[in-house]
Amino acid sequence: MGSTPLLTFTPRGIRCEQADVYIDPWRPVDRAIITHAHSDHARRGSKHYLASPITKALMHARLGDDLRIDTLQPGQSGTINGVKFSLHPAGHIPGSMQVRVEHQGEVWVVTGDHKRHADGISDIFEPVRCHTLITECTFGLPIYRWMEPSKVFTDINGWWRTNAANGICSVISAYSLGKAQRVVTGVDRSIGAILVHGAVANMNTVLQDCGLELPPWEHITKDTPKERFRNALVITPGSALDTPWMSRMKPYRTAMASGWMQLRGWRRRGNIEKGFVLSDHADWDALLLAVKESGAERVIATHGYTDLFSQYLRSVGVDATAESTEFAGEAGADASEGTRSVDLSGRPETNTP
Numbered sequence: 577m578g579s580t581p582l583l584t585f586t587p588r589g590i591r592c593e594q595a596d597v598y599i600d601p602w603r604p605v606d607r608a609i610i611t612h613a614h615s616d617h618a619r620r621g622s623k624h625y626l627a628s629p630i631t632k633a634l635m636h637a638r639l640g641d642d643l644r645i646d647t648l649q650p651g652q653s654g655t656i657n658g659v660k661f662s663l664h665p666a667g668h669i670p671g672s673m674q675v676r677v678e679h680q681g682e683v684w685v686v687t688g689d690h691k692r693h694a695d696g697i698s699d700i701f702e703p704v705r706c707h708t709l710i711t712e713c714t715f716g717l718p719i720y721r722w723m724e725p726s727k728v729f730t731d732i733n734g735w736w737r738t739n740a741a742n743g744i745c746s747v748i749s750a751y752s753l754g755k756a757q758r759v760v761t762g763v764d765r766s767i768g769a770i771l772v773h774g775a776v777a778n779m780n781t782v783l784q785d786c787g788l789e790l791p792p793w794e795h796i797t798k799d800t801p802k803e804r805f806r807n808a809l810v811i812t813p814g815s816a817l818d819t820p821w822m823s824r825m826k827p828y829r830t831a832m833a834s835g836w837m838q839l840r841g842w843r844r845r846g847n848i849e850k851g852f853v854l855s856d857h858a859d860w861d862a863l864l865l866a867v868k869e870s871g872a873e874r875v876i877a878t879h880g881y882t883d884l885f886s887q888y889l890r891s892v893g894v895d896a897t898a899e900s901t902e903f904a905g906e907a908g909a910d911a912s913e914g915t916r917s918v919d920l921s922g923r924p925e926t927n928t929p
Contacts, residue, residue, distance in 0.1 A: 582659075582677055582684045583710065585899045590686060590710065592677055595656040598622075599675050599686050602902035609661060611688025612672035613638060613753060616904040626654075628663055630671025630786050634753065637782045650699060666690040667701030668856050669754030670783055676704050685870060686710045689903075691855065692862040693725050696761045697788060698754075703869035710876045711866060712903070714857045715835055716885030722835070722859045729762040732852050735831060740768050740807035745828035749814040749848065753779045754856050755833055756811050760790055768807035771796050773821075775813050800824070817848075835859075867894065879903040 584591050589601030589608075598605045604621030611617055613634035618627075625645040627635065632645045648654055650673065653662035658680075663673035668689040675686045685706040692701050736746045750756045752775040760770055760780070770793045772780065777795035784790055794800070796810070805825045816822065817830060832848045835855025858866060867875055867889065875896040877886045882898035889896035 582679055582682050582708070583686070585901070590901075592659055592679075594679055595659040595661075597626075597656055597659070597661070599677075600688065600903065607656075609675050610635065611666065611675060611686065612669055614669070614689070614751075616902070617688060626661070628671045628673050630783070631673070633782050633786050634671060634779070637778060638753075650702075664702045664704050665699035667692060667695070667698050670698050670757070670786070670788060672698060674702070674704055676706065682707055684708045684710065685872075687712060687866065689714070689857055690862075690866065691858050692865065693722065695725065695758050695856075697757050697783075701866075703866065705869075705871050707872060708874045708876065709867060709870045709872035710878060710899075711863065712857065712879050713863055713877045713882055713885040714880035715855065715859050716863055716877065716881035718860050720835065720838060720855075720859045721861055722855060723853060725758075725762065725854065728833075728852055728854050729764075732759070732762070732831075732833070733764045733767065735829075735850055735852075736763065736809050737767050739829050743806050743827070745805040745808055745810060745825040747810045747812060747817070747822065747825060747828050747830045748852075749817055749830070749832040750776075750811055750834075750854075751856075752776045752813050755854065756780070756813075757783060757788070757790060758854065758856070759809075759811050759833060760793055763809060765791050768809060769794060769804065771800070771804065771808050771810045773810075773812035773816055776811050 588603040588605055589598040591598050597607045597609060599609045600611050600617040601608050606623045608622040608625050610625055610627040610631055613631045618635050620639050625643060627645055629647045632647050635643060648663045650663055650665055653660050660678040662676045664676060666672040666674045666688050668691055674688060677684045683706040685704045689712050690701055694700050739746045750759050756776040772793050780790055802824045829849055831850035831852060833852045833854040835857060837851030838853045875889055875894055877898045878901045886896040886898045
């Protein structure tokens with residue numbers, strides 16, 4: 577292994593100096609490799625991007641058609657100034673990839689956001705062997721151990737079914753990209769209709785154009801009759817909760833699908849009546865498994881409980897450190913979706929970094 581790190585943390589992002597390429601940069605650069613299309617990882621301003629085909633389509637929809645984006649298929653590699661780059665499924669959301677970087681026999685992997693549970697909409701996480709692993713640890717504490725998603729959806733269906741039996745609309749908050757499609761796919765459609773906010777409808781349409789098969793859903797517009805909300809499940813970003821947009825849905829009950837729902841304080845803070853623990857990030861056990869399967873001699877923890885997670889790894893003999901980034905993980909997605917202005921016309925959400 578060389579004396580100079582293959583990847584370094586800079587004010588613009590994670591940089592490969594040999595190739596002059598950044599991975600998920602948080603400042604504009606000449607060349608950027610993007611792990612996935614969430615707004616804390618995919619930002620406007622760079623001159624040239626490289627991403628998976630699905631991420632390219634999502635970035636164009638969220639950030640504009642003027643972006644210059646080349647693509648690599650999962651497992652396909654390309655070389656820039658002698659450095660070999662390849663993309664490997666991260667399991668986080670559709671199109672999400674880990675980035676493998678190889679130069680002169682040294683291999684680094686940047687996981688981006690990742691999860692292990694199969695969700696029916698994303699390619700399953702692929703362990704990648706490396707010397708150094710840069711991993712998220714959004715939920716890098718032992719208290720975060722996820723229930724099997726099938727059991728979570730049993731709970732969601734029970735909540736929806738009870739509301740529907742009483743003529744009450746069920747409104748569930750879920751990120752428009754990734755979580756919303758999991759909910760559409762995972763719930764029991766025999767209970768009632770599935771209606772979605774315009775931001776969710778936009779992401780659904782892009783993903784369906786990319787080949788993702790989704791069950792039937794309806795886009796909520798100003799012409800959707802009030803009666804249509806009875807017995808229905810409404811999927812919306814958190815920004816629309818408790819706004820005039822929801823007035824036609826009364827009476828309704830609210831819920832949120834998020835890993836943070838494992839902590840009661842998050843539900844109270846968001847004025848949410850019901851919380852379902854459904855995360856698109858790795859839990860404690862999955863984070864440790866990813867480290868083990870990578871065979872990495874060194875681990876760098878980013879965004880999340882970085883200090884505590886790296887401290888634990890060191891206690892079990894792993895050479896681990898923490899680095900700060902401007903990635904927000906699930907906490908940032910909750911916050912951003914809760915504070916964005918609501919576009920009642922159904923246009924895509926604003927994705928200001």
